[in-house]
Amino acid sequence: MDEKQLQALANELAKNLKTPEDLSQFDRLLKKLSVEAALNAEMTHHPGYEKNQSRPGANSRNGYSTKTVITGDGPLELRTPRDRDGTFEPQLVKKNQTRITGMDNQILSLYAKGMTTREIATAFK
Numbered sequence: 001m002d003e004k005q006l007q008a009l010a011n012e013l014a015k016n017l018k019t020p021e022d023l024s025q026f027d028r029l030l031k032k033l034s035v036e037a038a039l040n041a042e043m044t045h046h047p048g049y050e051k052n053q054s055r056p057g058a059n060s061r062n063g064y065s066t067k068t069v070i071t072g073d074g075p076l077e078l079r080t081p082r083d084r085d086g087t088f089e090p091q092l093v094k095k096n097q098t099r100i101t102g103m104d105n106q107i108l109s110l111y112a113k114g115m116t117t118r119e120i121a122t123a124f125k
Contacts, residue, residue, distance in 0.1 A: 006114065024073070027108075032076055034107045035100075037117035038092050043081035046088045059085045070099045092121065 017023050043061065064079040082088060089095060110120045 002114065006112065028073060028076065030111070031071065031073075031107060032078065034111065034117065034120065035076075035093060036079055038121035039078070039080055039090050041118045041121040042090050042092065043083070043088060046083065059083050059087065067093075067098075069093060069097065072101065076100075 013026070017026060060083065062082050062084040065082050066077055067080055068075050068077050070076075078093065080090060080093065093100060107120060110123060115123070
């Protein structure tokens, strides 16, 4: 994504952001979607196949679990993917981790630079 595309996206989003609360809600949603996309990218790498594809081994995806983590902007409920064997260990938001600090601005910065969710997930590994 280049700067022109980002500017066009920002202009389109700005049409719907009328109040500081709208901006805050958008910011929280972007963080949630970014983290969940990165977790899903990690899960794709773990068993070695994409969601909805046939599995190559005995282990398989097994839905999601929800967890609440505390960020600088308050609590954020995440859907964390899980595997049937319970061997998936996410690196971005580790098991039993309840606080994410310093990550919010990093994710927004990486998105602003045009990185994809997979590239962002790799950057946090």
